[in-house]
Amino acid sequence: MNKHHESTGPSSAQEQITLRGPAELADSLPYLLGFTPTDSIVMIALHxxxxxxGGRLRLGIPRSPEEWPGxxxxxxxxxxxGSERRGDKPEGIVVFLCQDPGPGETAGQVLERLRPLAQRLRTACGSLDVxxxxxxxxxxxxxxSYCCPDTRCCPPEGNALAMPGTSVMAAAAAYAGIQVRGSLRDMEARLLPRTVGTEQQERALDLAAAALVPRILDGADGGALVGEETLALARGLMRRIAGAPLQADRGESGTDGGDDALIExxxxxxxxxxLQDRTTRDRAAEWMEGPEAEPALRLWRAVSRRCVGPYVDHAAAxxxxxxxxxWSTGDEPGARVALGRALRLDPEYHFAQLLHQACNEGLDPEALRACLRKERGSREADGETVRAESRRRPPQSPATRQDGPSGAVRPGVGGPRGRTRRRNGQRGTRSGR
Structure with a gap:
């Protein structure tokens, strides 16, 4: 097979590259995605x-062959x-099935086990005239190759992948400043629940649910106060993370461990x-650029790792x-992995759905950034007006308020905010998505 494929590589590369044959296609895959896929179906449109x-999709390989046709x-x-919405129908598609052998299995056996899946994908694309x-x-x-019958270029024992960094795509990516961020497995590991201190963390989650949920359900003001407290806590932790010295020689896992140690x-x-409250989550999304972005990203990853036990699916937020x-800071591979993990935990989480689709379709995040900036500016302007008005008003009498440990909360106002789920006798909030 000697088909030529032109690509600008990952989105930031400008120089065109010509890839010839299965070997160069296989070697280019980590640079096209930004990471080395594992246990994955990858499909890339050709125009x-x-x-x-053009567009590309990645999905974990379903374990059951019964799921493969659908x-x-x-x-x-x-x-x-998706390609048609963005412009033109693809002229063709390239499919990659990436999976290492299981216990007692050889790579050749993986090839044969996945052959029916490859055929299903070829048939499905062909039915759409692609x-x-x-x-x-x-x-x-x-x-x-499942397509090339020529044993001179595609022998039955397969071909070895090129050494990392030696392919034509690797050279072009290095020239363009594009990095491969390790394997998909490594990237996902940074977002999985911690395996140490889980009992203490689960106990803390139970206590937080018992303390916060009644306040949220007490009325609109109670939920608003919890939201303000949540955002204030997040700001403080971001400052703590930003002020902690980084040890570059410890790598990403070392950084994650250091961040975990900073958070009680x-x-x-x-x-x-x-963060299960939608309004609070949306306000937290405003920390997406400038000096706020890096500590915010590290904080959200760390919080995701603390969703343990019956609270695992709370990590969707x-x-x-x-x-x-x-995504806002240009790390599309990292964005896809995090959003994909969120959707595996909660397939109906609408914010993740919208972001995942927009990221996959190559849209510019600036439109959403501009919207969040406007919301933040309007709220800050309104806050100045409210503070000015409050200075002109007489203080409330004790009869009109109930003093609690976190400030004034008016009882009996409004109704429950968000939804609740029963978890092992505890109640945890889950907001609208």
């Missing part, structure tokens, strides 16, 4: 006479219709519960915030 790379049809339809030009299986450092269990629990900040 124009020379096969310019998944193949859904992925093909999503990639083709041919699959190449379908590759990548396993245990080797690759095979009770603080993490209060944030987890408070901080994961979505992490994905948003990553």
């Amino acid at each position: 124009g006479r020379r096969g310019r790379f 998944v193949a049809e859904e992925l093909a339809d999503c990639l083709v219709t 041919p699959v030009h190449e379908a590759l299986c990548i396993s245990d450092g080797r690759f095979w 269990d009770s603080e993490a629990a209060a944030l987890v519960l408070g 901080p994961l979505t915030l992490a994905g948003w900040v990553a």
Whole structure:
């Protein structure tokens, strides 16, 4: 097979690259995605006479072969219709199936086990009048073509992948300043629940739910006060994270461990519960640029890791915030991983759905950034007006307020804010999404 594919590589590269044959396609995959995929179906649209790379999709390989026909049809339809919305129908598609052998399994056995999935994907794309030009299986450092019958270039034992950093795509990516952020497995590990101190964290989450949920359900003002307290706590933790010295030689995992050590269990629990409120979460999304972005991203990742035990799916909120900040700051691979994790926990989480679709379709996050800036500016202007008015008003009498540990809360105003879920005898808030 000697089809030529032109690509500008990941979105920031400008110089055109010509890839010839399955070997160069296989070697280019980490640079096209920004990470090395594991246990993944990857589909990339090709446009124009020379096969310019367009939209791309990644999905974990379903464990049950019974799911493969439906998944193949859904992925093909999503990639083709998404490409049409952005401009042109693809001229073709390239498919990658990436999975390392399981216990007692060889890479060749992975190739054969996944062959029916490759055929399903080819058939699904063909039914939409878009041919699959190449379908590759990548396993245990080797690759095979499901499409090329020529054993001279695609032998039965497969071909070894090029050494990292030695392919034509690697050279072009290095020139463009594009980095591959490790494997998908490594990136996801930064967002998974912690495996140490889980009992203490779960106990803190239970205590936070018992303390905060009654206040949120007490009325609109109670929910508003919890929201303000949540945001104030987050601001303080961002300052703490930003002020902590970084040790570059410790790598990303070392940075994550350092961030975890900066946050008390009770603080993490209060944030987890408070961020379930949609209004609070949306205001937290305003920390997405400038000096606020990096500490915010590190905080949301750390909070996601503290969602343990029966609170695991509460991580959808901080994961979505992490994905948003990553996308806003140009880290599209990191954004896709965080948003994908959020949607696996809660497939109906609307904010994550919208961000994931926009990121995958290559939209510019500036429109949302501008909207959040406007909201923040309007609220700050309104706050100045409210503070000026309050200075002219007489103080409330004790009969009109109820003093609590966090300030004045008027009882019996409004109704429950958000939704609640029963969890092992505790109540945890889940807001509108």
